[in-house]
Amino acid sequence: xxxxxxxxxxxxxxxxxxxxxxxxxxxxxxxxxxxxxxxxxxxxxxxxxxxxxxxxxxxxxxxxxxxxxxxxxxxxxxxxxxxxxxxxxxxxxxxxxxxxxxxxxxxxxxxxxxxxxxxxxxxxxxxxxxxxxxxxxxxxxxxxxxxxxxxxxxxxxxxxxxxxxxxxxxxxxxxxxxxxxxxxxxxxxxxxxxxxxxxxxxxxxxxxxxxxxxxxxxxxxxxxxxxxxxxxxxxxxxxxxxxxxxxxxxxxxxxxxxxxxxxxxxxxxxxxxxxxxxxxxxxxxxxxxxxxxxxxxxxxxxxxxxxxxxxxxxxxxxxxxxxxxxxxxxxxxxxxxxxxxxxxxxx
Amino acid sequence: xxxxxxxxxxxxxxxxxxxxxxxxxxxxxxxxxxxxxxxxxxxxxxxxxxxxxxxxxxxxxxxxxxxxxxxxxxxxxxxxxxxxxxxxxxxxxxxxxxxxxxxxxxxxxxxxxxxxxxxxxxxxxxxxxxxxxxxxxxxxxxxxxxxxxxxxxxxxxxxxxxxxxxxxxxxxxxxxxxxxxxxxxxxxxxxxxxxxxxxxxxxxxxxxxxxxxxxxxxxxxxxxxxxxxxxxxxxxxxxxxxxxxxxxxxxxxxxxxxxxxxxxxxxxxxxxxxxxxxxxxxxxxxxxxxxxxxxxxxxxxxxxxxxxxxxxxxxxxxxxxxxxxxxxxxxxxxxxxxxxxxxxxxx
Numbered sequence: 071x072x073x074x075x076x077x078x079x080x081x082x083x084x085x086x087x088x089x090x091x092x093x094x095x096x097x098x099x100x101x102x103x104x105x106x107x108x109x110x111x112x113x114x115x116x117x118x119x120x121x122x123x124x125x126x127x128x129x130x131x132x133x134x135x136x137x138x139x140x141x142x143x144x145x146x147x148x149x150x151x152x153x154x155x156x157x158x159x160x161x162x163x164x165x166x167x168x169x170x171x172x173x174x175x176x177x178x179x180x181x182x183x184x185x186x187x188x189x190x191x192x193x194x195x196x197x198x199x200x201x202x203x204x205x206x207x208x209x210x211x212x213x214x215x216x217x218x219x220x221x222x223x224x225x226x227x228x229x230x231x232x233x234x235x236x237x238x239x240x241x242x243x244x245x246x247x248x249x250x251x252x253x254x255x256x257x258x259x260x261x262x263x264x265x266x267x268x269x270x271x272x273x274x275x276x277x278x279x280x281x282x283x284x285x286x287x288x289x290x291x292x293x294x295x296x297x298x299x300x301x302x303x304x305x306x307x308x309x310x311x312x313x314x315x316x317x318x319x320x321x322x323x324x325x326x327x328x329x330x331x332x333x334x335x336x337x338x339x340x341x342x343x344x345x346x347x348x349x350x351x352x353x354x355x356x357x358x359x360x361x362x363x364x365x366x367x368x369x370x371x372x373x374x375x376x377x378x379x380x381x382x383x384x385x386x387x388x389x390x391x392x393x394x395x396x397x398x399x400x401x402x403x404x405x406x407x408x409x410x411x412x413x414x415x416x417x
Numbered sequence: 418x419x420x421x422x423x424x425x426x427x428x429x430x431x432x433x434x435x436x437x438x439x440x441x442x443x444x445x446x447x448x449x450x451x452x453x454x455x456x457x458x459x460x461x462x463x464x465x466x467x468x469x470x471x472x473x474x475x476x477x478x479x480x481x482x483x484x485x486x487x488x489x490x491x492x493x494x495x496x497x498x499x500x501x502x503x504x505x506x507x508x509x510x511x512x513x514x515x516x517x518x519x520x521x522x523x524x525x526x527x528x529x530x531x532x533x534x535x536x537x538x539x540x541x542x543x544x545x546x547x548x549x550x551x552x553x554x555x556x557x558x559x560x561x562x563x564x565x566x567x568x569x570x571x572x573x574x575x576x577x578x579x580x581x582x583x584x585x586x587x588x589x590x591x592x593x594x595x596x597x598x599x600x601x602x603x604x605x606x607x608x609x610x611x612x613x614x615x616x617x618x619x620x621x622x623x624x625x626x627x628x629x630x631x632x633x634x635x636x637x638x639x640x641x642x643x644x645x646x647x648x649x650x651x652x653x654x655x656x657x658x659x660x661x662x663x664x665x666x667x668x669x670x671x672x673x674x675x676x677x678x679x680x681x682x683x684x685x686x687x688x689x690x691x692x693x694x695x696x697x698x699x700x701x702x703x704x705x706x707x708x709x710x711x712x713x714x715x716x717x718x719x720x721x722x723x724x725x726x727x728x729x730x731x732x733x734x735x736x737x738x739x740x741x742x743x744x745x746x747x748x749x750x751x752x753x754x755x756x757x758x759x760x761x762x763x764x
Contacts, residue, residue, distance in 0.1 A: 077529070078522040082552050088526060092533035097540045097547050101512055112548040114513055116568050120464055126515050126564055128553045165448055166461055168473050170562060175425040175759045179435060182424070186439035193444045200437075200444050201459040205429050206475045207758050210557030215517060217473055217564045221463050411554050412522045 078412045085412075108314065109229050110156040110298050111220075121227060123220040125156035131212040139255045142181045144277040145214075146188030152301065153218035154196060154281035155351045159299040161228040161290030162220035164283060166201040167193060170215040172208030196283055228290050228297040228355070233315035237295055237356040239380040242285050242369065244327045245304060249347020250336055251276030268331035279351035284372040286353060292368050293361035300350045305392070307354055309406030312382075312390035315356075321380035322395040341397055356382055425759045432759075455661065456576050457503040457645050458567075468574060470567040472503035478559040486602045489528045491624040492561075493535030499648065500565035501543060501628035502698045506646040508575040508637030509567035511630060513548040514540060517562040519555030543630055575637050575644040575702070580662035584642055584703040586727040589632050589716065591676045592651060596694020597683055598623030615678040626698040631719040633700060639715050640708035647701050650693045652739070654701055656753030659729075659737035662703075668727035669742040688744055703729055 105113035111125035129149050157164045251272035300307050312319050328344045369376040392404040452460035458472035476496050504511045598619035647654050659666050675691045716723040739751040
């Protein structure tokens with residue numbers, strides 16, 4: 071019986087496909103929409119040359135955060151940061167934020183003021199305005215939702231669909247710190263205290279990610295062909311660029327940038343945290359080999375780092391593959407199955 | 418101890434004030450933002466003359482809807498309609514919608530496709546594009562959130578703050594039908610069947626409100642000085658225009674437009690439903706007396722009705738009041754306390 075299928079039977083990506091198909095064709099495209107469903111953000115040209123970039127992201131209690139693991143100011147920072155990160159991945163400048171708070175009603179005012187101070191400090195850092203929003207009663211769980219608007223007058227934006235065979239694959243910063251921080255948060259306090267020297271920075275990477283706005287602009291200006299922000303882990307997100315660009319990829323695990331603290335604390339697992347751990351909010355991008363030196367220099371000039379970890383190759387069948395040179399110097403091939411928030415179980 | 422105060426102690430509007438004050442001043446204003454927190458929608462001029470209008474609204478299961486009272490297509494219609502209605506109240510043209518679905522995972526795919534068909538049909542009717550969104554796991558309750566973008570090239574938008582002493586107060590359509598429909602939905606099926614002849618239309622007014630986009634444009638073009646959409650009832654929403662405009666109001670209950678079906682089915686309560694019932698999604702507006710005839714004619718030309726139900730007077734103290742000429746031909750004065758989704762208990 072196909073008509074009794076449930077969300078968790080077909081998963082997040084199957085659902086999005088079905089829902090998009092349920093819309094009339096006129097509602098899916100047109101009206102100055104340049105980039106729609108399926109990229110980090112939508113791009114709209116209300117008038118020719120003026121690009122408005124829009125993204126939205128939600129954080130639900132006990133799904134995306136635990137109130138006993140985060141302080142409220144960090145949570146305010148993070149709810150805005152994950153949206154700014156989507157704008158950064160398009161090479162757009164963040165401008166406005168709209169905040170919806172779903173509250174039970176028994177939250178402390180002081181805590182919510184801390185939430186807004188955390189959010190406000192990050193908004194100020196990026197020159198953003200908090201322009202409105204909504205407060206609704208949400209009796210069963212605290213939920214936050216932010217919509218962020220940016221703009222770009224650079225003639226184009228960075229999408230997921232521009233990667234070409236021959237391009238190099240790069241990432242900013244280091245990978246795995248956020249996933250390592252999450253593991254540390256799950257430890258009991260005694261175990262955690264034993265690791266305190268390095269733990270704090272990793273926990274902060276998880277609770278207070280820094281969106282890479284300046285680096286997104288640099289990548290756009292120095293010839294990157296595609297970009298996205300890393301929220302579902304390298305092996306969860308790279309397939310999205312590969313699918314959108316209809317290409318395959320090769321990754322060299324030996325070149326993945328991983329912080330010394332992650333390697334030290336997770337001797338057996340660090341490469342897994344870096345390859346599959348989520349919420350790094352670093353930028354994953356592609357660029358032609360000729361742009362490599364200029365990108366490295368410009369990213370460094372903006373206070374960041376860029377590391378090239380693989381390259382783009384033509385797609386052999388009708389599905390992208392990822393060929394991985396492992397730490398053990400052996401080649402293996404992954405058939406990407408993106409991380410799905412509902413399932414179905416990966417095969 | 419003030420530092421243990423909770424959301425329900427200070428209520429929705431007290432909270433919004435405190436949170437806004439917790440933001441750095443630079444984050445609350447500037448950057449081309451023309452209208453910010455506190456109106457139906459925010460208005461942003463990314464370039465001079467180009468106004469982008471943004472609004473966001475959420476529907477939470479068992480707070481804003483009950484899945485046993487609505488069909489999914491109507492729910493899809495309504496979640497977009499309440500956002501379009503905010504754009505209509507600004508006199509803006511709806512352009513883009515972004516949809517966030519918070520799902521448990523056990524929802525039927527067929528139902529969600531119906532949701533999108535309902536939403537898609539309304540989007541098509543208004544020439545809107547569904548440009549993106551987000552699907553998140555929300556284990557405790559189904560929650561929907563829509564952000565809508567519109568634009569306006571009419572040189573201005575309709576805000577809540579433009580009402581002047583001497584203006585007339587008007588509403589489009591009739592009031593109370595949605596609240597009447599909600600009452601009917603709460604009846605048991607046998608009682609409901611007895612009223613079936615007129616009940617259907619009232620229930621539809623509640624489940625599938627029609628946003629007044631064409632009327633908002635007409636009001637803007639024919640000299641209205643302020644407007645908002647009626648979601649919290651006339652006596653809940655009029656104070657928002659009065660406060661924003663720093664004026665008081667007078668309303669004549671005998672002139673409130675109420676559908677015959679509402680009067681017939683709710684003999685004792687119809688005026689209460691019309692004055693305090695929410696979710697009509699009609700437009701409440703002010704206009705100088707000289708614009709009355711032109712507005713009536715133009716609204717009629719656009720297929721609607723406009724009724725003038727009172728006028729604006731100077732504010733006597735530092736808080737707006739509403740003087741009401743009752744159905745009983747007696748004057749009474751209301752000190753507005755807007756409907757609050759969290760409390761505190763009204764005094």
